[in-house]
Structures are given as structure tokens and as C-alpha cells.
Amino acid sequence: MKRALIVLLPAFLLLPALAFAADKPATTTAPTFTKDVAPIFYDRCVTCHRDGNVAPMSLITYNEVRPWIKSIREKVTARTMPPWTADPTYGHFLNDRTLTTAQIETIKTWVDTGAKEGDAKDLPVAPKFARGWNVGEPDQVFEMEEEFTVPAEGVVVYQHFAVPTNFKEDKWIRAAEIRNVDSSVVHHVIVFIQPPPTDRPKPFGIIPGKNFDTGKRDAPAEIKGTKVNRETLGYFLTATGPGERGTVFPAGSGMRIPAGSNLIFQIHYTPKGKSVKDHAKIGLFYLSQPPVNEIRTIGVQNGRFTIPAGEANHRVDSSVTFAEDARIWGLIPHMHLRGKSFEYRLITPDGQSRVVLSIPKYDFNWQMIYSLAEPLVIPKGSRLECTAYYDNSKGNKYNPDATKDVKWGDQTWEEMMIGFMTYSLDSQQIKKSAVTEGSSR
Ligand code: HEC
Known part of the structure; x- marks a missing residue:
């Protein structure tokens, strides 16, 4: 296997x-x-x-x-x-x-x-491969304040570690890279930007479709002894697993880290028989001035599905509607072990539908970021739809248990349905440039 x-x-x-x-x-x-x-x-x-x-x-x-x-x-x-x-x-x-x-x-x-x-x-x-970093020498590195000891066995719930940036002003980043992850026990890391309570992210131009909610919003996550709920985790900065080269945002775009933000490391450990210490860090690469487009990554998700036991081809849909003109820069489909296929479609206000990304044979082992060669131009009122199929039958050799109905959950024997998308809003273009004005498909 x-x-x-x-x-x-x-x-x-x-x-x-x-x-x-x-x-x-x-x-x-x-x-x-x-x-x-x-x-x-x-x-x-x-x-x-x-x-x-x-x-x-x-x-x-x-x-x-x-x-x-x-x-x-x-x-x-x-x-x-x-x-x-x-x-x-x-x-x-x-x-x-x-x-x-x-x-x-x-x-x-x-x-x-x-x-x-x-x-x-x-x-x-x-x-x-520069001194451990692939993107280059970062402008600043933030580390987990303490090592985490991964036990030899058992199930470790998602761990959250907050690292204060102490930024006195907003910073713009062009790239980020997560390092020092022990790939033998780290399933994945997601780093979130958690702005201070006075600067919580706005909805950023989208209207979530029905079933968007995971239904687990109030489940508290423990971050350094502080109870917080999922909403206060902030928004997605970057994610990684073994083999990664770091995230470099496309030219003309950048992500904002508000003054006073924390970086939250969310780490999924999967014990492998011996106790291991882990200590993740993230390198940030700054832009000297604000980019043309502020980008944000959100999950187009459905948290309210049930995949019946034994069902070999169960469909789950999710969508968002754009309240403003926008551009999509990258896509990351995410499911767990029962994931079978995934498709993103764009439906423009004139009713035209087209496939943007199709993963006909989803492979849990090979989840990837798909960076569009040119940003997809999205007219206001368009809908981005995602369709996932799951195989919860015995025929799926990765299926942990074909006799159980499966719902949303963090653990790999539970399921997820998320079409991550990295996008920007034209209204939030910080300065106009010929590069983005001219791009269309
Ligand atoms: C994204 C990372 C990645 C890239 C890029 C990649 N590989 Fe691999 N490769 C792996 C991993 C991980 C395995 C082991 C797991 C597996 O087989 O799926 C592997 C396994 C293999 C194997 C099987 C080894 C065996 O046990 O027989 C071969 C051969 C191979 N790769 C060749 C290549 C070649 C040639 C290229 C480039 C043309 C390439 N790979 C690019 C990650 C990668």
C-alpha cells in the first residue's frame, strides 16, 4: 500500500x-x-x-x-x-x-x-535546493514555540499552535514555505492567518451555497490553552505535505497579513509506531509594496452530507456565487479515503457552464494545488460548482470501513468535501496594471 x-x-x-x-x-x-x-x-x-x-x-x-x-x-x-x-x-x-x-x-x-x-x-x-528552503531565503521565519511529541500510537486529534507575528503594520507576502515537518508522522500542515479581533476577515465577495456549513462550527479547537471555535482560526495561508516546494503566488498577486495577526499551525499527526518530536516552521517572503490583487483562499464546501454504507458512487455538491467581478488563481480539491472523483464547473450569468478542473480518478495520496496558467475571469453573478463522488463500498481498497455511513469529520476515516479556491476581487485591486487588465480567457 x-x-x-x-x-x-x-x-x-x-x-x-x-x-x-x-x-x-x-x-x-x-x-x-x-x-x-x-x-x-x-x-x-x-x-x-x-x-x-x-x-x-x-x-x-x-x-x-x-x-x-x-x-x-x-x-x-x-x-x-x-x-x-x-x-x-x-x-x-x-x-x-x-x-x-x-x-x-x-x-x-x-x-x-x-x-x-x-x-x-x-x-x-x-x-x-537552497539550505533547506526551496523558494529561496525567507525574509522572516516563524516557528512553533515548543516541540510537539507525537506518541508512538493512537489517534492524535488535530493540533493547533499559535505563533504571534508581532506585526505593527499589515504585511504583504508573495510566497510562503513550511519546513521541518517530520514526514513520517505528519499527514499535513495548514497554516492559517488569524487576524486580531478588530480585523476579522470580511466575506470577501462570495455568497456560500446551501450545505456550506460543516455543522461543527462550535467544536472548540485548543490553541495554546485558549478555547477558540473554528471561525476564529482565520483564513487559509498555505498547506503542505512531503515533497512540497512552497507556495509562490502568481505575479501581480499577494496575500495580506494584518497587523497583530497570529499564525495558526494546524497539524494532523498520524503516529507510526515510535514516538517522534516535531517542530514546524514557516518562512515568509515579503513584497516590498502591495500587489495588484489581494488574494484569499476559501473552501467551497459541503458539510452536511451522509455517504451511505456500501454505496459505490455517492454524489455530493457544493457551490459559491460571486457577488462581484473576480479572478480565480488556483484550485485544491480535498476529500479523504473514499474520494473518487472531483470536478469544478463555472456557470456564468448567461447560463453557460464549463469545466474548470476535473480529477477523474482522485487519489488521496496525491492531493495537489492546481495553479491556473492565467487567472480565470469571473463575471459578477457567476457560480462555481463542485461535484465530488465517493466510493464507500468494499470495492474501494482504501476504504477504512464499508459498513459505516460517513459524514464530515477531520479524521481520515471520516470525510470532507472541499474545493479550495484562491481568488481575488477586481474591486479590491490595489493598483491597476496592464498585466491584469489585459488577461482574459
Ligand atoms: C511529487 C513528487 C514526485 C515527483 C515529481 C516524481 N515522483 Fe516518482 N515517486 C514519488 C513517490 C512519493 C514515490 C513512491 C510512492 C509511489 O510509488 O507512489 C515515487 C515512486 C517512483 C517510482 C517507483 C519506484 C519503485 O519502487 O519501483 C519510480 C520509477 C519513479 N517514482 C520515477 C519518477 C520519475 C522518472 C519522475 C520524473 C519524470 C518522478 N518519479 C517524479 C514522488 C514523485
Whole structure:
């Protein structure tokens, strides 16, 4: 069984130039590792396949790669590696890391012609991963104030750790990266921005659909001894799991952290047989001046479903309506182990409906951020609809228990139905720019 991981990556990473550099077909001479294959691996594999990261082996040097060639040929031709679950029919995504047909052909031919190493001078420089940080050197780092000891076994309820920013004025960030997470016991981390009570977030231009509520609003979360309810957690900053490269917001956008905010680390620990200490931190990367668009991430969710025991194809819907002109920058579907497929549709006021993102075979192990190559322009009055299907039958090999009805809940044997969306409101454009004025699809 695959390891359960959430891989939220590489959020909004902008590497289009590199991405196409390796896109040339195999030549008549047999391809070599140094000349033809390494450039593909360095671009598309080594964020995960390097020492100390999420994948089981490093794919940087020829000696590291050689023992794996059969498996590489198989996974690459089956398109299971690199992982990417979106249906290519819909939408273009900045962080799409699928290989082109030509790249797959190159790898296949290379293996079939004896996986030659080639001339050392052809080898490109391996990508550098800056001192533990992928995005670069952060402007400021905030850490959990104390280590958390994860027990060897049992169920650990979601843990919340508040870290004061002590910001005297609002700060704008262009990127954020979570580090020091022990991936063997950390299922995922979400960091929320919790503004001071005087600056609670406004609804930000959307009208939630019916069933939006999780019905658990009053469930208190313990944050450093203070009882707070879910609403006061604040709003989503970034999330991560193993293999992540950090969240870089698209050019022209940024997220505001109000003066006096706390950062709330919400961590889901899954004990793995031995007690481990964990200590998460987040690096923030500041914008020197406010961006054009203030972005916000919210969950388009339905918290009031029941998935009947044994049901193999149960549908759950959620929606929001935009009260203002807006732009959508990124999408993150989220379900648990019974999740089967997920789709986002946009219905514009003229009644036209179109698919924005479709995940035909949802895989809990590979949850990703889908960063739109260009923001989706949303006319006021449009509705964003999400449809999820769940398999609560015995036929789903990941199903923890096919004999139970399942409702909303934090734990992986419970379910969630959230279509996260990162968006901005045109009315809140802080300054106008030719870049965003011109963009439409
Ligand atoms: C997002 C992270 C990620 C990226 C990018 C990625 N991999 Fe993987 N890879 C994994 C993880 C995690 C596993 C182990 C779990 C699994 O197989 O699903 C894995 C497993 C594999 C395996 C199977 C190893 C075995 O046990 O036989 C191969 C082969 C592989 N990857 C090749 C590649 C190649 C080649 C690329 C780039 C073209 C790539 N991967 C890109 C994360 C990644």
C-alpha cells in the first residue's frame, strides 16, 4: 500500500522556460543519461526524488538512477510518474508536471538502448535546493514555540499552535514555505492567518451555497490553552505535505497579513509506531509594496452530507456565487479515503457552464494545488460548482470501513468535501496594471 501523503506542490511555481527546455525528441543516436535524460529528471523528478525528500530514491546521479531503469520505464510510460491527476482536456496549469510524449519517448528509447551514461561534460548542473528552503531565503521565519511529541500510537486529534507575528503594520507576502515537518508522522500542515479581533476577515465577495456549513462550527479547537471555535482560526495561508516546494503566488498577486495577526499551525499527526518530536516552521517572503490583487483562499464546501454504507458512487455538491467581478488563481480539491472523483464547473450569468478542473480518478495520496496558467475571469453573478463522488463500498481498497455511513469529520476515516479556491476581487485591486487588465480567457 502506498504511503499516505498529501503533496501540495509546487504551488504556483513559475518554471515554464525550464519546463520546455528538455522537450526535444530522441535523435538517431541512442540517447544518453547526461545529455538527454538528466535534463528531464532535473526538471520533473528531483523535487521529490532527492535525498531526504518524499520519494523512495534519488534520481540525480547516473549511479543512483541505474538500478531503477526498469521501474522508471514502466512508471513513465504508464504516466503514473510524475504524479498529476488532472484531466488534460480542461484548463492549463502552471505547475503541470506531466511529461510530453517526446520526453516519454526519450526515456523509453534510452532504457531500450542500454541506458548509456554518455559524456560527463553534457551533464547539466543539478538544481540547487537552497539550505533547506526551496523558494529561496525567507525574509522572516516563524516557528512553533515548543516541540510537539507525537506518541508512538493512537489517534492524535488535530493540533493547533499559535505563533504571534508581532506585526505593527499589515504585511504583504508573495510566497510562503513550511519546513521541518517530520514526514513520517505528519499527514499535513495548514497554516492559517488569524487576524486580531478588530480585523476579522470580511466575506470577501462570495455568497456560500446551501450545505456550506460543516455543522461543527462550535467544536472548540485548543490553541495554546485558549478555547477558540473554528471561525476564529482565520483564513487559509498555505498547506503542505512531503515533497512540497512552497507556495509562490502568481505575479501581480499577494496575500495580506494584518497587523497583530497570529499564525495558526494546524497539524494532523498520524503516529507510526515510535514516538517522534516535531517542530514546524514557516518562512515568509515579503513584497516590498502591495500587489495588484489581494488574494484569499476559501473552501467551497459541503458539510452536511451522509455517504451511505456500501454505496459505490455517492454524489455530493457544493457551490459559491460571486457577488462581484473576480479572478480565480488556483484550485485544491480535498476529500479523504473514499474520494473518487472531483470536478469544478463555472456557470456564468448567461447560463453557460464549463469545466474548470476535473480529477477523474482522485487519489488521496496525491492531493495537489492546481495553479491556473492565467487567472480565470469571473463575471459578477457567476457560480462555481463542485461535484465530488465517493466510493464507500468494499470495492474501494482504501476504504477504512464499508459498513459505516460517513459524514464530515477531520479524521481520515471520516470525510470532507472541499474545493479550495484562491481568488481575488477586481474591486479590491490595489493598483491597476496592464498585466491584469489585459488577461482574459
Ligand atoms: C511529487 C513528487 C514526485 C515527483 C515529481 C516524481 N515522483 Fe516518482 N515517486 C514519488 C513517490 C512519493 C514515490 C513512491 C510512492 C509511489 O510509488 O507512489 C515515487 C515512486 C517512483 C517510482 C517507483 C519506484 C519503485 O519502487 O519501483 C519510480 C520509477 C519513479 N517514482 C520515477 C519518477 C520519475 C522518472 C519522475 C520524473 C519524470 C518522478 N518519479 C517524479 C514522488 C514523485
